[in-house]
Amino acid sequence: MRLSRYILLVGLIVIWQLLSYFGVIPKYKVPSPIDVLLGIRDLFIVGLPPGYRLMQHILESLNRVFWGFLFAAMIGIPLGIIMGWSKLLKGMVDPIIEMLRPVPPLAWIPISVLWFGIGIKSAAFIIFLGAFFPILLSTIAGVVSVDVVLIEASRSLGAKGKEVLLKVLAPGAMPSILTGLRIGLGIGWMTLVAAEFTGVKTGYGLGYMIMTARDIQRPDEILAGMAIIGLLGYLMDRILRLVEARVLRWR
Amino acid sequence: MALELINLSKTFVNTTDQVNVEALKNINLLVNDGEFVSVVGPSGCGKTTMLRIIAGFEKASFGKALLNGEEIETPGREVGIVFQEYALFPWRTVIENVEFGLELKNTSRKERKKKALKYIEMVGLKSFENKYPKELSGGMKQRVAIARTLINEPKVVLMDEPFGSVDAQTRNSLQEFLIDIWRVRGDTIIFVTHNVDEAVFLSQRVVCFSSRPGEVVLEVSINLEFPRDRTSMDFVKIRREILEHLMSSQLLSAKADSLRHKGTE
Numbered sequence: 344m345r346l347s348r349y350i351l352l353v354g355l356i357v358i359w360q361l362l363s364y365f366g367v368i369p370k371y372k373v374p375s376p377i378d379v380l381l382g383i384r385d386l387f388i389v390g391l392p393p394g395y396r397l398m399q400h401i402l403e404s405l406n407r408v409f410w411g412f413l414f415a416a417m418i419g420i421p422l423g424i425i426m427g428w429s430k431l432l433k434g435m436v437d438p439i440i441e442m443l444r445p446v447p448p449l450a451w452i453p454i455s456v457l458w459f460g461i462g463i464k465s466a467a468f469i470i471f472l473g474a475f476f477p478i479l480l481s482t483i484a485g486v487v488s489v490d491v492v493l494i495e496a497s498r499s500l501g502a503k504g505k506e507v508l509l510k511v512l513a514p515g516a517m518p519s520i521l522t523g524l525r526i527g528l529g530i531g532w533m534t535l536v537a538a539e540f541t542g543v544k545t546g547y548g549l550g551y552m553i554m555t556a557r558d559i560q561r562p563d564e565i566l567a568g569m570a571i572i573g574l575l576g577y578l579m580d581r582i583l584r585l586v587e588a589r590v591l592r593w594r
Numbered sequence: 595m596a597l598e599l600i601n602l603s604k605t606f607v608n609t610t611d612q613v614n615v616e617a618l619k620n621i622n623l624l625v626n627d628g629e630f631v632s633v634v635g636p637s638g639c640g641k642t643t644m645l646r647i648i649a650g651f652e653k654a655s656f657g658k659a660l661l662n663g664e665e666i667e668t669p670g671r672e673v674g675i676v677f678q679e680y681a682l683f684p685w686r687t688v689i690e691n692v693e694f695g696l697e698l699k700n701t702s703r704k705e706r707k708k709k710a711l712k713y714i715e716m717v718g719l720k721s722f723e724n725k726y727p728k729e730l731s732g733g734m735k736q737r738v739a740i741a742r743t744l745i746n747e748p749k750v751v752l753m754d755e756p757f758g759s760v761d762a763q764t765r766n767s768l769q770e771f772l773i774d775i776w777r778v779r780g781d782t783i784i785f786v787t788h789n790v791d792e793a794v795f796l797s798q799r800v801v802c803f804s805s806r807p808g809e810v811v812l813e814v815s816i817n818l819e820f821p822r823d824r825t826s827m828d829f830v831k832i833r834r835e836i837l838e839h840l841m842s843s844q845l846l847s848a849k850a851d852s853l854r855h856k857g858t859e
Binding site: 490492493495496497498499500501502506510511514515517591592593594 | 649650651668669670671673674675677679681683684685686687694695697698699726727728742743746
């Protein structure tokens with residue numbers, strides 16, 4: 344039974360609830376699980392600030408992640424395949440990548456706001472930066488790992504440069520690419536919430552919601568927001584895992 | 595003739611310590627259309643290097659490889675190759691692997707499928723067409739690889755120890771299977787092996803290489819009728835002749851080696 348894997352999680356939540364109930368952990372610091380659930384309910388129905396409902400916060404955040412992630416994949420995968428293939432290009436692009444990579448995505452916020460203004464474009468750009476490097480590096484690693492004998496076999500069957508790229512290197516790198524997408528999405532999601540701390544124009548976004556909860560001193564809603572972020576991240580990863588199992592059924 | 599090797603030599607230059615390794619020395623070989631030629635020799639004698647030059651993966655240091663009079667410069671569909679490690683595309687099903695070459699020629703989907711199924715049936719894998727390579731045994735994988743190569747109708751088929759990774763029983767059945775196919779189709783095959791028994795069982799001509807640098811030390815035509823009987827007097831006699839030759843050439847080169855070492859010490 345697959346539900347068995349959630350036994351530990353549920354058990355820990357029950358213990359947390361009991362510790363809270365008997366006053367072992369003070370409620371003003373760590374609200375009980377039930378308080379958090381009630382907080383989630385309030386976020387759904389009333390919203391935070393009132394009128395700004397949870398569903399809209401979620402949709403706005405997902406929308407930002409979607410665009411950032413999409414661009415990261417659309418640029419990272421092709422570039423990674425070409426860089427994995429061409430030693431010359433990889434050699435030239437490598438120092439640029441390796442110097443940009445250590446710059447935290449959040450450090451890009453000021454310049455991103457300058458370039459794109461406050462709004463979906465700058466938010467998506469920050470997420471793009473978070474997701475791009477893991478996707479790129481995994482794709483390169485995937486291409487490099489493709490067995491040389493497969494490339495030779497394809498050439499002997501008549502494949503030329505582009506065909507080797509599309510029919511051998513790309514599918515051969517797919518397991519690694521999918522791992523990169525999962526890591527990239529996870530980092531993108533984390534980056535997003537942090538980016539929303541610094542302010543949003545529409546008034547929507549999970550990170551922004553948590554900051555609002557802090558401002559009005561509602562630890563239950565802070566934790567409720569954190570729980571939603573964790574849950575959504577988990578669900579997104581599950582979806583990508585399903586995609587992975589489908590795409591890689593040959594493994 | 596289909597394939598001609600003229601004074602083919604190959605020396606690998608190791609750039610780090612500047613030591614040159616002579617892998618092939620002055621190979622001259624003619625292979626006629628429809629001929630089945632085996633190349634035997636000890637490990638490291640350059641057999642595989644020769645195949646890789648014919649396949650267009652490596653450049654000769656000296657001499658050349660001609661296919662119907664034209665020098666082979668790059669890999670392509672004229673020269674097919676079957677590898678010891680099968681080299682099937684793991685993300686493609688059996689039929690998708692077999693169709694690979696036709697796909698590159700832009701054959702229509704319908705035509706491709708029809709032809710691929712015919713070849714899958716020919717190699718005895720009917721009803722396995724939608725399996726992935728991981729679901730097949732070693733012998734079955736190699737049958738797929740052979741179908742994938744033959745469907746391209748290459749002018750020469752190179753086989754590099756193709757049955758080297760399967761158990762003895764599978765090996766025998768693959769040998770019989772290959773001979774059956776070759777007798778029907780008449781492909782030109784160059785078959786590299788270190789197994790003399792296999793070479794004598796399969797081929798019309800056996801070419802023996804010395805150990806490094808590989809040189810042709812003996813060529814034996816085998817006029818026994820197919821299917822061959824491994825226990826017949828003639829078979830045993832030919833096999834012994836080749837084995838003796840290989841051993842004496844190996845002894846000679848071992849002696850030369852030890853002399854050379856003494857010289858450097």
